[in-house]
Amino acid sequence: MYEASNYAFIGTKWPSSEYQLTYKILSQTLVSGVENMRSIVYEALNKWAQYSPFTFQEVTEDSESNLVFGFFQGDHRDGNPFDGPRGILAHSFQPTNGQSHYDATENWSDDPGQDQMDLDSVVHHEIGHLLGLNHSDNPNAVMYSGIGAGQRKRDLQNDDIQGIEALYGSN
Incomplete structure (x- = not known):
């Protein structure tokens, strides 16, 4: 079937x-429910x-890095303030900025x-943005713009894979 x-x-x-x-993963904000952030980021990358042709290596928090993952609340001085629970969950910047921010006020869990x-x-979704993908119109894709409470989208779908391969070629 053609998709x-x-x-x-x-x-x-x-x-x-x-x-x-x-x-690197910033530890400045301790957020309940994210005890496994390090392994979550590792697996998603x-x-x-x-x-894709990418390889990823974690560095210490005080090192320079291409990608930075961290939790923030409200106005955190990047021009994109968080709005509290059940609003904007996260945002990431396009290549080569590499910043990936998560709302510390959300009720997070793995x-x-x-x-x-x-x-x-x-x-998973935010890493797609860090690599250069925008939102997909496919509601099954990781790169679809919305996700509900309790919902899981951890496996890249054909649309996500086609997007990253169209941008960078296949691995």
Whole structure:
């Protein structure tokens, strides 16, 4: 069965000289439900790496890095303030900015109940933005613009894979 492509690009991409990206996770904000942030980011990056030429290496928090993951509340001085629970969950910037911010006031979990947001799913989605993908019109795609409480989207769909491969070629 033919499946239409619904992916979109942000407009910028990482130069081929920077396909070996470093990342770090900021520990400045302790957020309940995110005890496994390090492993969540690691696993999500590896899923994207399966379908792209990227490799990822974690560095210490005091090191320079290409990608930075952190939790923030309200106005955190990037021009995109968070609006509290059940609003904007996260935002990430296009290549080569590399910032990925998550709303510290959300009810996060890596095993979400009906009133919790799945951190794994949101990290997968935000990494797509960090790599240059915009929102997809396919509601099954990781890169679809919305996700409900308790919902999980942890596996890249054909639309996500076609998008990243169209942008960078296959692994």
